Amino acid sequence: MKCKVAILPELNKPFVIEECDLADLKPGQVRVKIMTCSICHSDIHSVKGEHGTFEGSATAGHEIAGIVDAIGEGVTYVKPGDRVMACIVRAGCGTCMNCMSGRSWFCTNLPPNKFEQPSAYTRSNGEIPTQTGSTATGFAEYTNCDESCLCKLDDDIPYAVGSALACGFISGFGAVINRCQVRPGESVAVFGTGGVGLSAIQGAKVSGANPIIAIDLIDSKLELAKKLGATHTLNPKDCDVIEEAKKICSGFGPDYVIVAVAGSKIKRQAISASAPWGTICVIGHATADQEMMGDVCAMEFLSGRKLTGSVMGVVTLRRDMPKYMDMYRRGIVDIDSMLTRYYPFEQINEAFNDAEYGGALKNIVVIGGTE
Numbered sequence: 001m002k003c004k005v006a007i008l009p010e011l012n013k014p015f016v017i018e019e020c021d022l023a024d025l026k027p028g029q030v031r032v033k034i035m036t037c038s039i040c041h042s043d044i045h046s047v048k049g050e051h052g053t054f055e056g057s058a059t060a061g062h063e064i065a066g067i068v069d070a071i072g073e074g075v076t077y078v079k080p081g082d083r084v085m086a087c088i089v090r091a092g093c094g095t096c097m098n099c100m101s102g103r104s105w106f107c108t109n110l111p112p113n114k115f116e117q118p119s120a121y122t123r124s125n126g127e128i129p130t131q132t133g134s135t136a137t138g139f140a141e142y143t144n145c146d147e148s149c150l151c152k153l154d155d156d157i158p159y160a161v162g163s164a165l166a167c168g169f170i171s172g173f174g175a176v177i178n179r180c181q182v183r184p185g186e187s188v189a190v191f192g193t194g195g196v197g198l199s200a201i202q203g204a205k206v207s208g209a210n211p212i213i214a215i216d217l218i219d220s221k222l223e224l225a226k227k228l229g230a231t232h233t234l235n236p237k238d239c240d241v242i243e244e245a246k247k248i249c250s251g252f253g254p255d256y257v258i259v260a261v262a263g264s265k266i267k268r269q270a271i272s273a274s275a276p277w278g279t280i281c282v283i284g285h286a287t288a289d290q291e292m293m294g295d296v297c298a299m300e301f302l303s304g305r306k307l308t309g310s311v312m313g314v315v316t317l318r319r320d321m322p323k324y325m326d327m328y329r330r331g332i333v334d335i336d337s338m339l340t341r342y343y344p345f346e347q348i349n350e351a352f353n354d355a356e357y358g359g360a361l362k363n364i365v366v367i368g369g370t371e
């Protein structure tokens, strides 16, 4: 079928919306009519080739909420008309050793996730663009994706919330809940209070953490961090954050330091700020050369300090998403406050620009509609 797709003609060029041919469904695939796709910082890295370069044109977008339009042979989880989120994390087979151990990301019965792969679209010039959104292309009217990356979206959850849940929210919230498993009364500091960092703060709040320290250069984001659960806010422009974080946490530093921003210098600060027994959990990252650390001494870990990381909040997709939707429904987590602005599909370049430079938390590109 033909549909409109936001095509990046080459690295670092604005998107152009073009009519392309979408391939027929292969067995196990689902065609999704996209309603909303929000912009993730990973998309900003992708279009610059910072998640791996690509030749020729590309597509992007992975925070997808939409409606099942058609199903391929063998698909059983969804049927046409179902509301869904398409995620980078896959549900996995559910029966292999890794799936049963809560590591469906490493399912041995599915091929490994590749962040870049040929898309299902053919441009009018015959070219097949590279898909940078891993499992699906979100900035398009329709996408084909494997059944395994879908999770049903409850009828009362808005599509835009589904988009935010699909990646940004789980990345921060899940890092605290699933990877760090923070307990009541433990202290948490979060470097970077964009959408992911604010979701981590909400995870800390739900866990009963205290204190919860938000660290960012932008005061308006720190204000929102307070509203969403931070007990303290620190702006590196005004203070020495390492010293202050230690002071707030009995002189030793936070039990957990979540790093939701890119760059090795901030990771170094996070290690220095953490308690000697603390855990540093890395989420945000840029290119490999911007994340190399030659200034970490193995002896810093003798006291029990741990360095870990988290991708997509280590969620088990179809176990955790229904819980998070219910937490949203009952007001235990606040996703609406993190949705900055809605843009029609035609304004995708403006949406990207504002996401990168406009201090936005989560910009939503509306393709099929929000309702």
Ligand SMILES: [Zn+2]
Pocket (backbone or CB within 6 Å): 040, 041, 042, 043, 062, 063, 167, 168
């Ligand atoms: Zn993302």
Ligand SMILES: [Zn+2]
Pocket (backbone or CB within 6 Å): 092, 093, 094, 095, 096, 097, 098, 099, 100, 104, 106, 107, 108, 109, 110
């Ligand atoms: Zn499996």
